[in-house]
Every structure is written in C-alpha cells, then in structure tokens.
Amino acid sequence: MPTTIYDSSQQTRRLNNKTIAKSFFTNMEENTVPSKPYLGIQQSSIVNNAILGKKQDIRKCDGYYNIDYGCPCFSPIQEESLNPIPIEASWRILGDENGNGTNGIVYAIVGDPNSDWVYIGGSFSLVNYNGSTGLPANNIARYNTTTKVWEALGDGVDGDITCMTLSNNILYIGGYFTNANNIVVNYIAQLDITSGIWSSLGTGMNYGVLAITSYNNVVYAGGFFTDAGGTPVNQIAKWNGSSWEDVGGGVDSNIKALTVTNDGSILYASGDFLTAGGNSVNKIASWDGSNWSPLGLGVIGSGLYESLIINNNILYIGGSISQAGANPVNRIASWNILTQSWNPLGFGMDGGVYALTTNNLILYAGGLFIEAGGNPANRIASWDGSNWSPLGNGVNNTIQALATVQIGSHKYIFAGGFFREAGGNPANRIAYYGPV
Numbered sequence: 542m543p544t545t546i547y548d549s550s551q552q553t554r555r556l557n558n559k560t561i562a563k564s565f566f567t568n569m570e571e572n573t574v575p576s577k578p579y580l581g582i583q584q585s586s587i588v589n590n591a592i593l594g595k596k597q598d599i600r601k602c603d604g605y606y607n608i609d610y611g612c613p614c615f616s617p618i619q620e621e622s623l624n625p626i627p628i629e630a631s632w633r634i635l636g637d638e639n640g641n642g643t644n645g646i647v648y649a650i651v652g653d654p655n656s657d658w659v660y661i662g663g664s665f666s667l668v669n670y671n672g673s674t675g676l677p678a679n680n681i682a683r684y685n686t687t688t689k690v691w692e693a694l695g696d697g698v699d700g701d702i703t704c705m706t707l708s709n710n711i712l713y714i715g716g717y718f719t720n721a722n723n724i725v726v727n728y729i730a731q732l733d734i735t736s737g738i739w740s741s742l743g744t745g746m747n748y749g750v751l752a753i754t755s756y757n758n759v760v761y762a763g764g765f766f767t768d769a770g771g772t773p774v775n776q777i778a779k780w781n782g783s784s785w786e787d788v789g790g791g792v793d794s795n796i797k798a799l800t801v802t803n804d805g806s807i808l809y810a811s812g813d814f815l816t817a818g819g820n821s822v823n824k825i826a827s828w829d830g831s832n833w834s835p836l837g838l839g840v841i842g843s844g845l846y847e848s849l850i851i852n853n854n855i856l857y858i859g860g861s862i863s864q865a866g867a868n869p870v871n872r873i874a875s876w877n878i879l880t881q882s883w884n885p886l887g888f889g890m891d892g893g894v895y896a897l898t899t900n901n902l903i904l905y906a907g908g909l910f911i912e913a914g915g916n917p918a919n920r921i922a923s924w925d926g927s928n929w930s931p932l933g934n935g936v937n938n939t940i941q942a943l944a945t946v947q948i949g950s951h952k953y954i955f956a957g958g959f960f961r962e963a964g965g966n967p968a969n970r971i972a973y974y975g976p977v
Contacts, residue, residue: 629976629977630932630933630974630975630976630977631933631964631974631977632932632933632934632936632963632964632966632968632972632973632974633963633972633973633974633975634963634966634967634968634969634972635659635684635689635691635971635972635973636669636689636691636969637689639669639671640669640670640671640674640675641669641670641967641968641969642668642669642670642968642969642970642971642972643661643663643665643667643668643670643675643678643682643969643970643971644665644666644667644668644670644675644969645663645664645665645666645667645680645970646663646664646665646941646957646958646959646970647661647662647663647665647941647942647957647958647970647971648662648663648664648701648702648703648704648716648941648942648957649661649662649663649702649703649704649705649714649942649957650662650705650942650943650944650946650955650956650957650971651705651706651707651712651944652707652944652945652946652947652955653707653734654947655710657685657686657687657688657948658683658684658685658686658734659683659684659685659686659944659946659955660681660682660683660694660705660707660712660734661681661682661683661684661957661971662680662681662702662703662704662705662714662716663680663681663701663702663942663957663970664680664701664702665678665680665970666678666679666680668682668684668691668693669691670969676691676692676693677693678691678693678694678697679693679696679697679698679699680697680698680699680700680701680702680716680718681693681694681697681698681702681714682694682697686946686948687948694722694732694737695722695737695739696722696723697721697722698714698716698718698720698721698722698726698730699718699719699720699721700716700717700718700719701716701717701718702714702715702716702718703715703716703717703749703750703751704716704750704751704752704753705753706753706754706755706760707734707755708755708756708757708758708760709757709758710733710734710735711731711732711733711734712731712732712733712734713729713730713731713742713753713755713760714729714730714731714732714753715728715729715749715750715751715752715753715762715764716728716749716750717749718730719745721739721741722739724739724740724741725741725745726739726740726741726742726745727741727744727745727746727747728745728746728747728748728749728750728764728766729741729742729745729746729750729753729762730742730745742760742770742780742785743769743770743771743780743784743785744770744771745769745770746762746764746766746768746769746770746778747766747767747768748764748765748766748767749764749765749766750762750763750764750766751763751764751765751795751796751797752764752796752797752798752799752810753799754799754800754801754808755801756801756804756805757805758781758782759779759780759781759782759805760779760780761777761778761779761780761788761799761801761808762777762778762780762799763776763777763795763796763797763798763799763810763812764776764777764795764796765795766778769785770784770785771785772784772785772786772787773787774787774788774791775787775790775791775792775793776791776792776793776794776795776796776812776814777791777792777796777799777810778791788808788828789817789818789828789831789832789833790817790818790819790833791817791818792810792812792814792816792817792818792822792826792833793814793815793816793817794812794813794814794815795812795813795814796810796811796812796814797811797812797813797845797846797847797860798810798811798812798847798848798849798858799849800849800850800851800856801851802851802878803851806829806830807827807828807829807878808827808828808829809825809826809827809828809836809849809851809856810825810826810827810828810849811824811825811840811847811849811858811860812824812847814826817833817834817835818832818833819833820832820833820834820835821835822834822835822836822839823835823838823839823840823841824839824840824841824842825839825840825858825876826839836856836876836881836883837866837876837881837882837883838866838867838883839865839866840858840860840862840864840865840866840874840883841862841863841864841865842860842861842862842863842864842872843861844860844861844862844893845861846860846861846893846895846908846941847859847860847862847895848860848894848895848896848897849897850897850898850899850904851878852899852902852904853902854877854878854879855875855876855877855878856875856876856878857873857874857875857876857886857897857904858873858874858875858876859872859873859893859894859895859896859897859906859908860872860873860893860894860895861893862874865883865884865885866882866883867883868883868884868885869885870885870886870889871885871888871889871890871891872889872890872891872892872893872894872908872910873885873886873889873890873894873906874886874889886904886924886929887914887915887924887927887928887929888914888915888929889913889914890906890908890910890912890913890918890922891910891911891912892908892909892910892911892912893908893909893910894906894907894908894910895907895908895909895939895940895941895958896908896940896941896942896943896956896958897943898943898944898945898954899945900945900952900954902925902926903923903924903925904923904924905921905922905923905924905932905943905945905954906921906922906923906924906943907920907921907940907941907942907943907956907958908920908939908940909939910922913929913930913931914928914929916929916930916931917931918930918931918932918935919931919934919935919936919937920935920936920937920938920939920940920958920960921935921936921940921943921954921956921974922935932954932974933964933974934964934965935963935964936956936958936960936962936963936964936968936972937960937961937962937963938958938959938960938961938962939958939959939960940956940957940958940959940960941957941958941959942955942956942957942958943955943956943957946973948975951975951976952975953973953974953975953976954973954974954975955971955972955973956971956972956973956974957970957971958970960972
C-alpha cells in the first residue's frame with residue numbers, strides 16, 4: 542500500500558543547498574567480509590529546496606525559510622501558512638515489466654539538475670536487467686526519468702565505481718578502476734556529460750579513490766592513496782582543474798567520506814584517521830583552505846562505511862558510530878556548525894547508516910538497519926528534526942547509495958545497493974520513492 546508523504550512545492554524557496562550522499566559497498570552479499578575496503582561518497586546535484594514534512598518552528602530570513610536548527614536567523618517567527626499537501630507516495634522501478642535496474646550492486650547515484658538523466662555507478666555489467674539479459678554497461682550507465690530508457694556510457698570502466706559527483710556538466714568518478722572508455726585514468730576519471738568525452742585527471746592516483754566532492758571546478762578526492770598525479774599526498778588531494786595538490790599534509794589513515802559547504806569554504810572529511818595536518822582529531826576533521834581542525838571530540842566507532850552531508854548549517858554523519866563528542870549515539874549524529882556541538886538524532890538506528898541525502902529540511906538515511914528511532918524501517922528512513930519515519934515498506938537488503946532527484950514538479954528519493962525488492966515489489970538494486 543502507498544503511504545502518505547507531504548509535498549510543499551507550492552511553498553518552495555530556493556536555498557541553493559547541495560545534496561550530497563555517500564555511497565558504496567563491496568561486490569558481495571550483505572554481512573560478508575569485503576574483499577576490498579571500498580568506501581566512498583557521492584555528491585549529487587543542486588536541487589530546489591521545498592519545505593517537506595511536518596509544520597515546525599520556521600524562521601524567515603532574507604526571503605528564505607529555515608527550520609530553527611541554530612540557523613543565524615534573528616527575525617521573529619513569521620506566521621506563514623505552510624499547509625503541506627498530502628500526496629500518496631510509493632516505490633518505483635527504473636524500467637518496466639521487461640527489465641529494470643542492474644545485475645550488480647549500485648554504489649553511487651547522481652542526478653543531473655539540467656536534464657532528465659540520472660547517472661548510476663557500481664559493479665555491474667548489465668542494466669535494464671530482466672534476470673538473465675539486459676543492456677551491456679560496464680559499471681556505469683544513465684537512466685532517463687522521462688523516456689524510461691537506459692543508456693551505456695561508452696565502454697564504461699574496468700573496475701568498480703565507488704563514488705561520483707557532478708559539477709558544471711562534468712561527472713567525476715572514483716573507485717577501483719584503471720581504465721575508462723579504454724583510456725588509462727588510474728582510479729579517477731571525468732566524463733563531460735554534454736559531449737560524452739572521457740578523460741583522465743592528470744595521471745590519477747596510486748590506489749583506490751573512496752570519496753569525491755566538488756565545488757565549481759575544484760574537486761577533492763579521498764581514499765587510501767599516497768600519490769596523486771605524481772604529487773606525494775596522504776589519503777586526500779585537490780584537483781584545481783589542471784593538476785593535483787596536497788591538502789595540508791592530509792591525514793594518517795583512510796578517508797571514507799567527504800563533503801563541502803555550499804560556498805566551498807570548508808571541507809569536511811571522515812575516516813579512520815586520528816591526525817589531520819599533524820593535528821590530533823578523532824576520525825573527523827574540517828579543512829578551511831589553510832588548516833585542519835577537529836570537530837570537538839570527534840566520533841567513536843569502527844565501521845567500514847561512513848557518509849557525510851551538510852544541510853542548513855548541520856553536518857550529518859552516518860556509519861557505525863557509537864559516540865559523537867561526549868554523547869552516546871546509534872550510527873548517526875549531527876554537528877551544529879554554528880554552535881560547534883554534537884547531537885544525537887533521536888534513538889538512531891539498529892544497524893549501519895551508509896548513505897544520506899536531503900530534501901530541503903528532511904534528512905534521508907539508508908543502510909543496513911531495520912529500525913530507526915525504535916520503529917520498524919527497512920533500511921531507509923527520514924528524519925524531520927524530531928522523529929524518524931519509514932519510507933513505505935522500504936527495501937529488502939542493504940542500501941549503499943541515496944540521491945534526491947527532481948522529476949517534473951516533485952522530488953524523489955533514489956536508492957541503490959544490494960536489494961531485490963522495494964516496497965514489497967521486485968526491483969533490481971535500484972528504485973525510487975515519491976509521489977504517485
């Protein structure tokens with residue numbers, strides 16, 4: 542049965558927030574030991590932000606609406622009429638009765654804000670899959686949300702894609718591949734989605750890229766590498782459009798997730814590191830272009846997978862964390878950028894959180910869990926600032942990728958991973974949720 546969500550596109554104001562979601566997993570079944578430590582982040586496109594969910598304490602400042610999460614809005618609360626419109630929502634497949642989704646795991650999803658195309662990366666060889674055959678596509682493809690058509694992207698890449706980000710019509714792709722469309726690229730590549738031309742970023746890295754984020758033409762990549770384009774680095778590097786640069790000495794262990802503020806001024810990184818730029822940190826740090834800094838006492842937890850996203854001056858982290866600052870948490874927490882404080886998100890989850898995305902004021906989390914806030918939620922749930930809610934019947938296996946994608950006048954939550962069912966119906970490893 543469809544469930545009810547709220548769409549408030551009639552009250553939409555543009556806040557120019559970026560939707561960022563970490564995505565990744567191994568080409569293995571759930572709960573098995575990975576053959577490679579695949580970790581990553583994907584940043585999706587800028588979306589028009591709509592107030593979505595329950596009516597809450599809303600402040601209006603400079604023509605924009607913000608929920609009161611410590612936003613620097615000091616004007617009185619406005620008695621604006623929000624009256625969100627109830628709409629029936631359900632899960633849908635990418636395809637039709639003749640085939641849908643992929644024949645392998647989906648690790649990354651990015652929507653193009655200027656077209657109807659959604660880009661999908663992972664570990665697969667067929668899309669529009671019917672159980673035995675499909676369209677050949679080497680670990681990357683795109684899907685048109687209007688025509689419902691899948692397309693391969695040249696010859697694709699020769700290994701798993703763990704992360705993607707789209708900036709100025711350039712799709713940046715990271716993972717465990719060395720060739721893209723038969724060009725030597727070494728773990729990272731770029732695709733001009735307008736011309737369809739693949740190219741390298743210098744000589745690439747000397748090992749896997751697990752996380753990517755971008756701002757304008759600046760790209761940050763993180764992972765396990767120690768060389769970027771011939772430049773010695775420590776797990777993180779910056780692409781300035783023509784060459785790779787060190788980022789303040791980097792960190793002392795792997796980076797699992799990256800995200801950047803809307804103006805590109807602050808970069809956030811999480812992973813297994815305990816120092817950043819020589820400074821003591823605890824698995825998460827910020828970079829302001831000159832210095833690395835800790836985020837309070839940092840986080841505690843030993844999971845392979847993490848995700849980061851910023852929304853409305855709140856940095857969210859998902860993973861297998863058990864403490865954030867001095868606060869006990871369950872797999873997910875928030876850092877208030879303005880007050881510099883850590884907070885739990887209700888009771889959190891009973892299993893790992895591997896992917897995050899937002900639709901204006903609503904946070905969506907996906908992963909391994911089957912409960913969110915103490916209530917049933919099959920591997921995906923939404924947070925409205927106070928409560929966790931399921932998205933219908935969810936999916937039947939781990940989610941590794943989430944993205945918010947505009948289709949017509951509404952936004953939909955795309956999810957990818959291991960699952961073979963979404964909302965109780967067959968779905969080959971990718972599906973989307975939203976208004977009917």
